[in-house]
Amino acid sequence: MERLEILKTYKIYIGGQFPRTESGRFYPLKNKKGNSIANVCLSSRKDFRNSVVAARGAFGGWSARAGFNRSQILYRIAEMLEGRKEQFISELVIQGLSLKLAQDEVMLSVDRLVYYAGWCDKYQAIFSSVNPVASSHFNFSVPEASGVVAIIAPEESSLLGIITAIAPVIAGGNTCVVLASESKPLCAVTFAEVLNTSDLPGGVVNILTGKSDELYTHFSSHMDVNALTYYRNNKTEIKTIKENASLNVKRIYIYDKLDITSDKAQSPYLIFDNQEIKTTWHPIENIGSAKAGY
Numbered sequence: 001m002e003r004l005e006i007l008k009t010y011k012i013y014i015g016g017q018f019p020r021t022e023s024g025r026f027y028p029l030k031n032k033k034g035n036s037i038a039n040v041c042l043s044s045r046k047d048f049r050n051s052v053v054a055a056r057g058a059f060g061g062w063s064a065r066a067g068f069n070r071s072q073i074l075y076r077i078a079e080m081l082e083g084r085k086e087q088f089i090s091e092l093v094i095q096g097l098s099l100k101l102a103q104d105e106v107m108l109s110v111d112r113l114v115y116y117a118g119w120c121d122k123y124q125a126i127f128s129s130v131n132p133v134a135s136s137h138f139n140f141s142v143p144e145a146s147g148v149v150a151i152i153a154p155e156e157s158s159l160l161g162i163i164t165a166i167a168p169v170i171a172g173g174n175t176c177v178v179l180a181s182e183s184k185p186l187c188a189v190t191f192a193e194v195l196n197t198s199d200l201p202g203g204v205v206n207i208l209t210g211k212s213d214e215l216y217t218h219f220s221s222h223m224d225v226n227a228l229t230y231y232r233n234n235k236t237e238i239k240t241i242k243e244n245a246s247l248n249v250k251r252i253y254i255y256d257k258l259d260i261t262s263d264k265a266q267s268p269y270l271i272f273d274n275q276e277i278k279t280t281w282h283p284i285e286n287i288g289s290a291k292a293g294y
Helices: 045-064 067-083 085-094 099-119 123-127 160-171 186-196 212-221 235-245 268-272 287-293
Strands: 026-030 036-041 137-145 148-152 175-179 205-208 227-230 251-254 275-283
Touching (some): 036 186, 045 137, 045 148, 045 175, 045 205, 067 085, 067 099, 067 186, 085 099, 099 160, 123 268, 148 160, 160 186, 160 268, 186 205, 212 235, 227 235
Parallel strands (some): 175 205, 227 251
Antiparallel strands (some): 026 036, 137 275
16 A cells, blocks of 8 residues: 655744634645645734734844844854755755855855844844933934834745845844745744744744735734734735734835845844834033043
8 A cells, every 4th residue: 555644734833932823724735736735824814913922022122132242143043054954955945946056045044043133132232332422412313123023924935035034123122923825834833943943032022924815914914913024925915914014003024026145135234124213312411520530
């Protein structure tokens, strides 16, 4: 008798755990020949809400960490990914890439994590300022993390797309909920395994799989989401996202024309997109008193 292969069920990642979707739904992922290669969870609105709760709970601790410590953790994620590169290359090939393209995507993904690891303790120095004012005050403007960021990752990329979307968000101290590619989800869930075995606290990154047309309205209308980044080019979804975002004045960034393999897909400005500017006024001490004290 011909043996039936046991297909792996790729679960979602919420709050540092790997639950099955609460709906119990899944879809069989097929290769180019039409053969099933895995079972993938179809996430629900409840899964998204649970992810936002986890991300909000993790935000205070993650945003309060020193930039250098976040840098260490992103570098550790890159180390873990490098150590499992053969597994990721295999999954990319299963999903339709040639061996050469799969190797290139994994190496570029590792390099992109290292790139953002280097910016964690530097972007604030670049984007902060001392502002001239007409009164006897110091006036400082400093970027701070926005909060919980909802991300709809690129559809055409399994690994590089989700890393390109996540890395600048968490480098800047935000936490996130990510919807992975529907047609190429395998590396996203395996990347969650990398995150879970790195030093990244649970809840900082939450990864869902499923259909964008079922979830994008919830991503854009949830009142405890502070920002949303969208990496696809569905004009209907973009229009609805912009309308829903006005309900609590979310920051919206549409990267529908961004080539994720180009140098433009890695930039400190992508960190800055999900930052709020905090301005502080501080009175200047009386100059005479200061001299007397000296």
